[in-house]
Amino acid sequence: MSNIQQFQYDNRITRAFGTASFVWGLVGMLVGIIIALQLIYPSLNLGPWLTFGRLRPLHTNAVIFAFVGNGLFMGIYYSLQRLLKARMWNDTLSWVHFWGWQVVILCAAYTLPMGLTTSSEYAELIWPIDILITLVWVVFGINMFGTILTRRENHLYVAIWFYIATWVTVAVLHIVRSFELPVTFTQSYPLFAGVQDALTQWWYGHNAVAFFLTTPYLGMMYYFLPKAANRPVYSYKLSIIHFWALIFIYIWAGPHHLLYSSMPDWVQSLGTVFSIMLIAPSWGGMLNGLLTLRGAWDRVRQDPVLKFMVVAVTAYGMATFEGPMLSIKSFNAISHFTDWTIAHVHVGALGWNGFLTFGVLYWLWPRMYRTDLYSVKLANTHFWIGTLGIVVYAIPLYFAGWTQALMWKEFTPEGTLAWGNFLDTVTQIIPMYAMRAVGGTMFFIGTILGVYNLYKTAQKGNFLANEEAQAPARERHLAAADSEHWHRWLERRPMQMLLWSTVLIAIGGIVQIIPMVFIESQVPKISTVKPYTPLELTGRDLYIKEGCVGCHSQQIRPFRSETERYGEYSKSGEYIYDRPFLWGSKRTGPDLMREGGKYPDSWHYNHMLDPTTMSPGSIMPAYPHMLEDALDLSDLPAKITALRKLGTPYPRDFEKYAITNAQEQAKKIAANLTSQGIKDQNMENKEIVAIIAYLQRLGTDIKVQPASEK
Amino acid sequence: MKSIKYLIALLLLLITAEGYSQTAPAAAPATSAQDLPSIMSWLLGIASGVLFIVAMIYIIKVNQFLYKRVIALEAQKSGMLLPSDAVPVVAQPVGDDFWTRMRKKYWEDPVPIEKEADIMLQHAHDGIYELDNRLPPWWINMFFITIVWAVGYMYYYHWGGNGLSQKEEYQEEVEMAKKQIAIALAGKANSVDESNVTIVSESSLVAEGELIYKNSCAACHGQLGEGGVGPNFTDDYWIHGGGIKDLFKTIKYGVPEKGMISWQAQLKPGDMQNVASYILSLRGTNPPNQKEAQGPLWTGDAAPDTSAVKTPGK
Structure with missing residues (x-):
């Protein structure tokens, strides 16, 4: 070994991502507490910018992309260098990646409260930010593959397989979900409408969980857990089987978010069966983590790092068992649209992502600062308050979900809904919302303790910016050695690894989405379903802007309890002009699929001004600004043109009359309001008439008699 | 220790069964939640089956142990040497018994830490070694079972079985409900409708x-019936008629174009009555802040007899 090379690991970039992770983590969790409190005290919905509808996506984006995002980059930048025996390929790219990602986060923190959103869950950011994300992701990819190709280590360790799959899948998901036609600098319409948009969304949304929150963290677990435990990984075979099975199967499971919806039955069934088949591959990761601790359990009692990791891996195991169970249709019929789902994702987010991030931070900081942790006792306190926080968060919400679902479904013997007033099913669970807020606050307090502990550790330590290392140059022996495992062959070829990962993750998406897009018969047309009028379209965009979809679904499932409450169940043909689709995934308020005609215009007017006047006890935010803000119709021609390009059959030159058309409809609604006793002036020029126009249109098309039958 | 574990499991099962039997009658009318009880009973059935098998295995093992113990004691008493005692312990090949072999084959088979x-694979990655343990048999078996289940599911619902589509499921649910409602309504007072409704006077x-009224109507018609978004109930003017039958009809079907919603999905006929x-008892109570009169003066038949109806709580 004459050609030993000297080089240095870059610790600065790891520290930067780690710091960003806990700073954004605090912000994201704080927003979470605020929206949890808004559900108990609706008066906390301040002004148009800080209402629940706008803050909820801020919370999800902050914890997913800012807290966990920076966390996974921290883990990857630290472990990748050491596993490859190489410094990151290019320091400049590392820092472009870091600052680019922070700019994306800052843009999100500004645009989401402003109401600039696409409304697609976890893909809310508007198209210019989408492009920025793509660029940053490409920079990250170049830097990662540059490092892999200039490595000194022949074989890629299992953690890196996960990193590669993460990179390519997130790239594919993000690009496909961002197929959209810009209308203005801040608005766009998605390429797909209705059912196809829904399918694409949950293919994306589910796999954002899979490949942003799960695979990179599994990679981190494979590096940091054996390191912290100082034990060999339990089974190499298990790593291989569970890795390939996981990435292949995960991508198919998206439709389990759309069970009992207007999605064709076969797509739903694929979602169910692939979710069930996902149990074992997911548990493979948990097993390899927990069994690696064989012989180290005595240290789990003392070492806070291992404690955090054990709870993280266990939470991962629980969430990945619960997920498939919720994908069984009869369970889903109960859990879907309720707080059960919220509890489920928080076991994953707080337990798996949160605790693994903390474990890694507690392990990394003392090493990078060449000292001991400031206080083990404080770290243990953090652990216990955090664990209890998860329990106090999740259990009341499970209970709330059950309670609400059973109330929604209960009939009297005479055949009327036992809880005909939706609000009764909301006020019933508010005490559980309060407990959830307490649990979330406990977790947040724990995080503050953690940040303080890390800060003090940094203060007493001495940061090692460039860590000296040495290793022999890579000998390029690609031929198979005798008796080596077949998989070794692949581990020497990162590009083959990338190729096969791409092939495997592409199959599921292609099988589900392509037929939906190209086979007309999958979406039976309904002749009376017509495109939105310009004013309704404007109202719909306001509905999107305010984030109404965060609490109101537009998808009536084929259950008697839902058709009794809301009206005829939803048909896929009703959504063909819905860009984006607004089915929603949570009913904090009632479904609005057939809201049209249910209440008079004046009811909506009063309800928007103050929901409690029409529904005493309602927890919906008030929207007085809609009664005051001027109705902006100037983008209508661009919107109509864009939608026509995407396939909405607006007549030729309609964009020229769109504004006049909208003004006429606005006048009618304003006149209607006046006749119903609303005394305000100039209502036809306010946003309120647009939102009323849209709400009154909802779900009414199928009630129209087709022209031939008249 | 083991028996305690089983006892606890049994106890838990009993508790769940208890809870189940208690909730079952309450849930029965909720036909749409039907899936739940049937699943619970399946799970319960499977769990008790598994428990039964485990218990049997345990009893057999205890029996075996006791049998061996008795033989050994007998032998000791009689001073006889058992064949096993004759052979030195170390020399005996450690053959796994049947249960151990089954466990290793189908459940778990880790190489002991000492060995x-x-x-261990030769090569380390940044100091991390990997063992080459067998795939945990229970894990890989579970994987196979889920795959078989998936194929069966697709067969049952799509490729040939007679699983219902969600549309068919819905139709079945509605049919069932119709029958149940017919039974529940047979001969009940709740069958009042707009043709036979009368004023009730029991306080x-x-x-x-x-x-x-306070929960559902007051938001629009005022706490005291003085009117608000909706019309005043305390004056003599009625838009859609002021008789009990007119009022019942308005409540039941609503007047959607004017903003009165239909309540028949939320209120039972008796409640509407x-x-x-x-x-109607609010008429003439003359509360403050009354809304102006709307609709024609009502002089119809069923003008309420205010003397007969005592307004409670006033």
Whole structure:
């Protein structure tokens, strides 16, 4: 070994991502507490910018992309260098990646409260930010593959397989979900409408969980857990089987978010069966983590790092068992649209992502600062308050979900809904919302303790910016050695690894989405379903802007309890002009699929001004600004043109009359309001008439008699 | 220790069974939640089956142990040497018994920590070694079972079985409900409708009506019936008629174009009768802040006899 090379690991970039992770983590969790409190005290919905509808996506984006995002980059930048025996390929790219990602986060923190959103869950950011994300992701990819190709280590360790799959899948998901036609600098319409948009969304949304929150963290677990435990990984075979099975199967499971919806039955069934088949591959990761601790359990009692990791891996195991169970249709019929789902994702987010991030931070900081942790006792306190926080968060919400679902479904013997007033099913669970807020606050307090502990550790330590290392140059022996495992062959070829990962993750998406897009018969047309009028379209965009979809679904499932409450169940043909689709995934308020005609215009007017006047006890935010803000119709021609390009059959030159058309409809609604006793002036020029126009249109098309039958 | 574990499991099972039997009658009318009880009973059945098998295995093992022990004691007493005692312990090949072999084959088979050097891969990654343990048999078996289940599921619902589509499921649910409602309504007073409804005067029923009014009507018609978004109930002017039958009809079907919603999905016929009776009792109470009169003066038949109806709680 004459050609030993000297080089240095870059610790600065790891520290930067780690710091960003806990700073954004605090912000994201704080927003979470605020929206949890808004559900108990609706008066906390301040002004148009800080209402629940706008803050909820801020919370999800902050914890997913800012807290966990920076966390996974921290883990990857630290472990990748050491596993490859190489410094990151290019320091400049590392820092472009870091600052680019922070700019994306800052843009999100500004645009989401402003109401600039696409409304697609976890893909809310508007198209210019989408492009920025793509660029940053490409920079990250170049830097990662540059490092892999200039490595000194022949074989890629299992953690890196996960990193590669993460990179390519997130790239594919993000690009496909961002197929959209810009209308203005801040608005766009998605390429797909209705059912196809829904399918694409949950293919994306589910796999954002899979490949942003799960695979990179599994990679981190494979590096940091054996390191912290100082034990060999339990089974190499298990790593291989569970890795390939996981990435292949995960991508198919998206439709389990759309069970009992207007999605064709076969797509739903694929979602169910692939979710069930996902149990074992997911548990493979948990097993390899927990069994690696064989012989180290005595240290789990003392070492806070291992404690955090054990709870993280266990939470991962629980969430990945619960997920498939919720994908069984009869369970889903109960859990879907309720707080059960919220509890489920928080076991994953707080337990798996949160605790693994903390474990890694507690392990990394003392090493990078060449000292001991400031206080083990404080770290243990953090652990216990955090664990209890998860329990106090999740259990009341499970209970709330059950309670609400059973109330929604209960009939009297005479055949009327036992809880005909939706609000009764909301006020019933508010005490559980309060407990959830307490649990979330406990977790947040724990995080503050953690940040303080890390800060003090940094203060007493001495940061090692460039860590000296040495290793022999890579000998390029690609031929198979005798008796080596077949998989070794692949581990020497990162590009083959990338190729096969791409092939495997592409199959599921292609099988589900392509037929939906190209086979007309999958979406039976309904002749009376017509495109939105310009004013309704404007109202719909306001509905999107305010984030109404965060609490109101537009998808009536084929259950008697839902058709009794809301009206005829939803048909896929009703959504063909819905860009984006607004089915929603949570009913904090009632479904609005057939809201049209249910209440008079004046009811909506009063309800928007103050929901409690029409529904005493309602927890919906008030929207007085809609009664005051001027109705902006100037983008209508661009919107109509864009939608026509995407396939909405607006007549030729309609964009020229769109504004006049909208003004006429606005006048009618304003006149209607006046006749119903609303005394305000100039209502036809306010946003309120647009939102009323849209709400009154909802779900009414199928009630129209087709022209031939008249 | 083991038996305690089983006992606890049994106890838990009993508790769940208890809870189940208690919730079952309450859930019965909720036909749409039907899936739940049937799944619970399946799970319960499977769990008890598994428990039974485990218990049998345990009993057999205890029996075996006791049998061996008795033989050994007998032998000791008689001073006889058992064949096993004759052979030195170390020389005996440690053959796994049947249960151990089954466990290793189908459940778990880790190489003991002391021997893990034998299966450690040569190469370390940044100091991390990997063992080459067998895939946990229970894990890989579970994987196979889920795959078989998936194929079966697709067969049952799509490729040939007779699983219902969600549309068919819905139709079945509605049919069932129709029958149940017919049975429940047979000969019940709740079959009042707009053709036969009368004013109720029992104060308990009117009080029920008042409760419904405060919860559901007061938002639009005022706490005291003085009117708001909706019309005033205390004057003599009625837009859609002021008789009990007119009022019942308005409540039941609503007047959607004017903003009155239909309540028949939310209120039972008896409830609508009570609340209509309560509303008619408000006439002439002359509360403050009354809304201006709307609709024609009502002089129709069923002008409420205010003397007969005592407004409770006033």
